[in-house]
Amino acid sequence: MRILFFGDVVGRAGRDAVIAHMPALRERLDPDLTVVNGENSAGGYGVTVKLAEEFFAAGIDVVTLGNHTWDQKELVGTIEQQPRIIRPLNYPEGTPGRGFVLLQARGGRKVLVVNVLLRLFMEPMDDPFAAVDRVLKAHRLGAGQGAGGVDAVLIDMHGEATSEKMIMGHFCDGRASLVVGTHSHVPTADHMVLPKGTAYQSDAGMCGDYDSAIGMKKEIALAKMVRKLPTERLTPAEGEGTVCGCYVETDDRTGLAVRIEPLRVGGRLSQTLPERMQ
Amino acid sequence: MRILFFGDVVGRAGRDAVIAHMPALRERLDPDLTVVNGENSAGGYGVTVKLAEEFFAAGIDVVTLGNHTWDQKELVGTIEQQPRIIRPLNYPEGTPGRGFVLLQARGGRKVLVVNVLLRLFMEPMDDPFAAVDRVLKAHRLGAGQGAGGVDAVLIDMHGEATSEKMIMGHFCDGRASLVVGTHSHVPTADHMVLPKGTAYQSDAGMCGDYDSAIGMKKEIALAKMVRKLPTERLTPAEGEGTVCGCYVETDDRTGLAVRIEPLRVGGRLSQTLPERMQ
Amino acid sequence: MRILFFGDVVGRAGRDAVIAHMPALRERLDPDLTVVNGENSAGGYGVTVKLAEEFFAAGIDVVTLGNHTWDQKELVGTIEQQPRIIRPLNYPEGTPGRGFVLLQARGGRKVLVVNVLLRLFMEPMDDPFAAVDRVLKAHRLGAGQGAGGVDAVLIDMHGEATSEKMIMGHFCDGRASLVVGTHSHVPTADHMVLPKGTAYQSDAGMCGDYDSAIGMKKEIALAKMVRKLPTERLTPAEGEGTVCGCYVETDDRTGLAVRIEPLRVGGRLSQTLPERMQ
Amino acid sequence: MRILFFGDVVGRAGRDAVIAHMPALRERLDPDLTVVNGENSAGGYGVTVKLAEEFFAAGIDVVTLGNHTWDQKELVGTIEQQPRIIRPLNYPEGTPGRGFVLLQARGGRKVLVVNVLLRLFMEPMDDPFAAVDRVLKAHRLGAGQGAGGVDAVLIDMHGEATSEKMIMGHFCDGRASLVVGTHSHVPTADHMVLPKGTAYQSDAGMCGDYDSAIGMKKEIALAKMVRKLPTERLTPAEGEGTVCGCYVETDDRTGLAVRIEPLRVGGRLSQTLPERMQ
């Protein structure tokens, strides 16, 4: 299976970049599953069903979220209309929406997409390891697992600390196709296949303008942090966005990864595309 | 000028990798300045003068530190013997050692190396922006700046949050040759030359074994985080290390960067070398 | 019912103070239940079964814990021998020991004691509100509740932030006899009966030497915080300890509180005893 | 000298309580200096010059602030009009306003009032110990200190962690008349005169409605923390406020404290008044 994942989309610059590059990426990579983290797509703060539907129209299958899940308050009442928008798994019981979604991919293959919030330097949440463990035990990876089996598992772990991210990667190693981080808004260059076959990258990086402070206007962010005086509200930078993410190929028998490659296209970052596109 | 920087060296795996790769890197890159962050080189915790001297013997010019500066208590009494070991600038007044060093490079050129601790999700420290600002005002970048001028400025910002790192990059843009992050132990793929000419990378990545939790044994780290019970002390993973860092070329007239390239060699991460080596 | 609670016992000064004052307190207050937070009783770090048994011998019924639960590693293997040592409820599943205990008090009355860790500015833990809610739903307060009913409920919430503590108080109001905080090591003067009948105090205060930094030697703590250099290990201050806590009387029909009074005896703090002792 | 200090005033309930009780407190205590922390007086968020002037009209001499200093943006432009509103000392250089004020009290006596932000679990700030040390070295306590001498020094340390507060108390012991904490919004019962003569209380407690979450409406605070869904903005609780603070008497020869007593009047907390009023 071929999987494409993009990190946190920040504002219009991020949305425009993703939507502009999707046709070529779809044509040349022909992904079976495309997932984007949308937690900053609505002006930097959350997502709406309307914006998610623009992603779906562009060929994206699932929108994941993070600590900004409810920044657009309307989503509390609308998330359940759209099962392909998922919010982190480890919110309190009774939270609207779901923390994972099971999709039908081409050829009758089943794909599980999970979203989870990590905890170091983040808001208090329920144990992400226990939550992910329960989901993985209910959805065994690989052909021949029977009724509960799935052909691919993608986990978007939304978190700050690289230690916790690497530990989550090892915790899932052999049980997921891809464990990829979001939230730092910077792509990491540690994409690798872990020893038991799970593709891993600490952070996919944001889709947005990198001449900024994690996608937001640098002048405002600098004034806020350095002078500690009130400023105008932080809004997304408006230069050309870079689409950041990764591309993974799995072995259909095992569901495990055979390769992971970074993808950075457009905007200010160094450009790199999967070998399949070159 | 040609500058080589390596991120946090973790334990023996990290030291061995750096020392093993240095001869080829020196020969093929011929750097004017080589700097390494050594805060985890002594079994994961701090550095000693003896270990720093092994780096110097291998051709490294300066060892920087971070939040683990004093993990090896002996350094409190010995750091002043060795001005090429620098500790973060924004420790309290009266702290042994210095936060920057001015070196003589080939051809009479002057190079300033600065180490600073950021503050988000870190221990409380004095304002890194004010501290860096004072140093940069006393050491103007570029030929023709007269007595206080320097030919290159390298800033190792040791910090957790990508927002603060990017803000520091912009804060120094046009006043430093390279602003590079350390501490996350994961290389970022956002190396770029900022609009006013400063080379930037959010994190250089660690030099160590990446089949680990930020360089430490993954089994111990996983047990500690997931089960929350006492474990043995975290010690460095022992597999082959990857040397991670970046390579920068500056314009001798301005001191600004003309290029920045990532470097990852050995071990488990995808390999990449500066074009000059290819 | 008459309930006596003491906050974090710190080191020998704290243990000696508690044990010295217990005979008079027992004689003059005649408590039905006495609980102490013992998380710092073993030289400032955790508790052992042996030390807990000294508390039991002095007439204390239950020892609660907190973030220092496992500082004495032996407790991992021994806590299950002694059900009257309880550890926070919201540790991961599979953690040794239990988060609450149900005791038989005089006259066949049943008493539930619960220990829970709050999360703001603390280590990540599972949701304390959900965890406490489950326990309270399984143990209804007040006579005439049938098989699952209990005559008194005491909750030791171990936490840093006063906001979270007050919210936990209101969350339990009407369902517990006493919700009392620990961990700050300073007694608060906000003891009150909440609108629905639960006695509340944000922090009971430590039992230890208050000429200190939260019970530890002030010179070491000051050097560590101000100079940020390595110091000797923090150890408990050794002056005379103050026993700090609160005294609660409940209505046996409802299990709710009719009064809460602070108790501070010995050492440097202003002295205050329940009216019943005067 | 007689000194009266009140902790964080929260909203109208807090302002009304302070202003209603001031006439009796002034008449019966006859204070030489009265200080209030006003950081939450404007609807829970900051203070305005207009509100500060209501405090001054009621007989208060100085308004201190904290982490909410700039919540009312207008204060950035107006604070310099009113030297008796002070903001924390350890903001970055160039911040409007001042971190201390020197007042003339009755009989030609000089009083220094200082405001400082602590750092544990708070926003990054410059070193509070170094900042306070500089001010105390420039203003020696006690008669006969000559030109730079002052007759009383009051320090409002605005902070979260009791450890840091106690360390600051000892750091200033013998050099200040009173070191009192704010920010936790809960009064502590550890008021004492430290060994070298400085009066100390970890937190003065808020002036506001205690049937709340640190002065804010409990229903909103509970929903926000427990359910983690968007709620309406937190606003102050509106029940009768308790005025919380402390009363200190100093020795005019030394400037050191001879007594410190808590004060709690009105509202839901247990009531206590200085002996002088009884």
Ligand SMILES: [Fe+2]
């Ligand atoms: Fe994000």
Ligand SMILES: [Fe+2]
């Ligand atoms: Fe995020």
Ligand SMILES: [Fe+2]
């Ligand atoms: Fe490090």
Ligand SMILES: [Fe+2]
């Ligand atoms: Fe570090």
Ligand SMILES: [Fe+2]
């Ligand atoms: Fe604790």
Ligand SMILES: [Fe+2]
């Ligand atoms: Fe404690």
Ligand SMILES: [Fe+2]
């Ligand atoms: Fe406040």
Ligand SMILES: [Fe+2]
């Ligand atoms: Fe505050």
